[in-house]
Amino acid sequence: MKQLKTDICVIGAGSGGLSVASGAAQLGANVVLIESGEMGGDCLNRGCVPSKALIAAAAHAHSRGAGAQFGIAPVEPEVDFAKVMEHVHRTIATIAPHDSQERFEDLGVKVIRARGRFVSEDEVEAQGTRIKARRFVIATGSRPVAPRIEGLDGVDYLTNETLFDLRERPDHLVVLGGGPIGIEMAQAFRRLGSRVSVVEAGKIMGREDPDLVEVVRARLLAEGVELHEDASVERVRAGEAGDSAVTLDLSEGSVSGSHLLVATGRAPVTDTLDLEKARVLATRTGIHVTDELRTTNRRVYAIGDVAGQGQFTHLAGYHASQVVRRILFSVPAKVRPNIIPRVTYTAPELAYIGLTEAQCREEYGGNFQVTTLPLSRNDRAIATQQTDGMVKVLTSMGRPVGVGIVGPGAGDLIGIWALAMAKGLKMSDIAGMVAAYPTLAETTKQAAGAYFSPRLFDNPTLKRAVGFVQRWLP
Numbered sequence: 299m300k301q302l303k304t305d306i307c308v309i310g311a312g313s314g315g316l317s318v319a320s321g322a323a324q325l326g327a328n329v330v331l332i333e334s335g336e337m338g339g340d341c342l343n344r345g346c347v348p349s350k351a352l353i354a355a356a357a358h359a360h361s362r363g364a365g366a367q368f369g370i371a372p373v374e375p376e377v378d379f380a381k382v383m384e385h386v387h388r389t390i391a392t393i394a395p396h397d398s399q400e401r402f403e404d405l406g407v408k409v410i411r412a413r414g415r416f417v418s419e420d421e422v423e424a425q426g427t428r429i430k431a432r433r434f435v436i437a438t439g440s441r442p443v444a445p446r447i448e449g450l451d452g453v454d455y456l457t458n459e460t461l462f463d464l465r466e467r468p469d470h471l472v473v474l475g476g477g478p479i480g481i482e483m484a485q486a487f488r489r490l491g492s493r494v495s496v497v498e499a500g501k502i503m504g505r506e507d508p509d510l511v512e513v514v515r516a517r518l519l520a521e522g523v524e525l526h527e528d529a530s531v532e533r534v535r536a537g538e539a540g541d542s543a544v545t546l547d548l549s550e551g552s553v554s555g556s557h558l559l560v561a562t563g564r565a566p567v568t569d570t571l572d573l574e575k576a577r578v579l580a581t582r583t584g585i586h587v588t589d590e591l592r593t594t595n596r597r598v599y600a601i602g603d604v605a606g607q608g609q610f611t612h613l614a615g616y617h618a619s620q621v622v623r624r625i626l627f628s629v630p631a632k633v634r635p636n637i638i639p640r641v642t643y644t645a646p647e648l649a650y651i652g653l654t655e656a657q658c659r660e661e662y663g664g665n666f667q668v669t670t671l672p673l674s675r676n677d678r679a680i681a682t683q684q685t686d687g688m689v690k691v692l693t694s695m696g697r698p699v700g701v702g703i704v705g706p707g708a709g710d711l712i713g714i715w716a717l718a719m720a721k722g723l724k725m726s727d728i729a730g731m732v733a734a735y736p737t738l739a740e741t742t743k744q745a746a747g748a749y750f751s752p753r754l755f756d757n758p759t760l761k762r763a764v765g766f767v768q769r770w771l772p
């Protein structure tokens with residue numbers, strides 16, 4: 299058995315693990331990076347990148363038929379699905395060199411392409427090599443989980459791991475689960491010409507603000523996505539090929555389609571690691587970590603999806619930067635969950651950061667304000683006919699504590715609020731910003747304006763003071 303000694307050993311070369319490895323190596327640490335599958339992990343190969351590339355193709359297809367309101371005659375788009383998927387895989391291939399073994403070796407990282415598993419509290423084995431490290435970072439991500447439903451195991455179904463291998467467009471895609479994966483893919487496939495039915499046990503996008511979700515729901519329905527909410531699936535059956543290849547029997551009625559996508563959530567990958575040998579505690583929701591991402595073994599950190607604090611690439615990247623600071627410089631690096639935005643890339647996009655209204659009620663009682671700015675008040679949204687949407691800002695003591703946006707480019711627009719919340723800016727700072735006209739970015743300033751207008755314009759004391767001062771000014 300080969301022996302290796304290193305400063306940091308990272309297990310998993312996805313969004314989180316790669317960021318730790320590149321950051322630490324470039325700062326001068328010795329790093330070993332172990333990956334059992336593809337470099338780049340889920341985001342590059344089976345997640346964010348292919349899904350957003352598919353959504354981009356779907357947006358093009360949709361736009362061909364959506365010009366009537368501008369006086370542009372709608373045309374039926376001709377979708378070459380195999381070519382759409384070529385675009386998806388070209389996108390992956392374009393980004394892949396950035397995450398590649400070669401790039402990391404050039405940075406001085408020792409890359410081992412095998413499964414890594416703990417053999418003691420400070421040693422991991424992979425491919426006949428035993429690695430002893432001062433610190434370990436577990437970044438093994440998550441995998442899709444299918445619910446226990448009678449008959450589901452007996453039918454062919456897709457998950458995010460197989461969806462992007464399709465080369466023929468499904469005639470009728472049934473999507474089980476109306477979370478971010480289910481809803482993003484439902485709209486994309488519908489826009490590319492498939493019939494789509496979503497079956498969701500609760501409400502679609504159930505973690506999001508219902509006022510914001512309503513805007514997305516209306517759009518999905520208008521585009522012809524069939525929604526079965528509050529649906530309980532009792533049984534799944536295989537049928538004849540074609541539009542009834544698979545049938546979901548619901549407590550009321552049934553839904554059949556040519557293909558089934560299961561998007562009912564993801565579970566942390568902990569079973570590949572022999573965690574008990576390292577005394578690292580994990581539960582069903584992820585590896586147990588402190589607010590500095592330390593596990594029950596002080597040499598070992600866990601980041602990204604496997605840490606059970608959310609499943610986003612930018613969260614994994616943020617975790618990575620906190621852990622690198624902590625390991626290399628011993629500076630305190632607590633995770634701040636309330637500064638992490640999340641975005642669902644539907645059209646319109648839905649973005650959120652910070653506390654929800656329910657969390658605000660718990661934290662502040664009645665002592666918080668809700669300000670809503672409909673996009674119909676923004677001139678750029680009017681000019682581009684994209685007025686379905688709003689910005690909703692929850693404030694306490696003059697500072698934003700939760701912000702939701704539904705509308706075009708919401709994912710980009712939430713960025714400035716993320717900065718404001720990370721830096722503790724006040725609504726007056728935001729109102730003082732000058733945004734270019736006419737942009738959707740003006741909605742940020744407009745929302746701050748809407749927050750202040752009742753305080754300024756419906757304020758008799760202020761009016762009296764202004765009147766008084768005017769009398770004395772030359």
Ligand SMILES: Cc1cc2nc3c(=O)[nH]c(=O)nc-3n(C[C@H](O)[C@H](O)[C@H](O)COP(=O)(O)OP(=O)(O)OC[C@H]3O[C@@H](n4cnc5c(N)ncnc54)[C@H](O)[C@@H]3O)c2cc1C
Binds near residue numbers: 309347413643
């Ligand atoms: C369809 C889909 C769309 C998504 N879209 C978005 C989006 O738009 N925006 C966003 O922020 N997030 C999105 N996500 C979530 C995002 O992909 C994940 O949050 C992110 O990939 C998590 O990064 P990670 O480093 O924790 O894990 P991963 O990227 O999953 O990487 C973990 C790696 O560890 C490896 N591994 C596991 N066990 C071992 C072992 N024992 N030894 C060695 N290697 C091991 C795996 O092979 C894998 O490569 C999406 C996810 C999906 C499925």
Ligand SMILES: NC(=O)c1ccc[n+]([C@@H]2O[C@H](COP(=O)([O-])OP(=O)(O)OC[C@H]3O[C@@H](n4cnc5c(N)ncnc54)[C@H](O)[C@@H]3O)[C@@H](O)[C@H]2O)c1
Binds near residue numbers: 445476498502562640
């Ligand atoms: N844009 C993004 O950032 C993005 C996109 C996709 C995925 N992701 C990440 O990946 C994670 C996983 O996504 P997901 O959509 O698979 O999971 P999810 O947990 O977010 O949503 C799963 C949905 O499936 C429903 N469900 C569960 N069991 C069911 C059943 N038996 N019948 C009907 N419905 C059922 C749940 O009620 C829920 O609404 C997300 O939480 C997110 O963090 C992020």
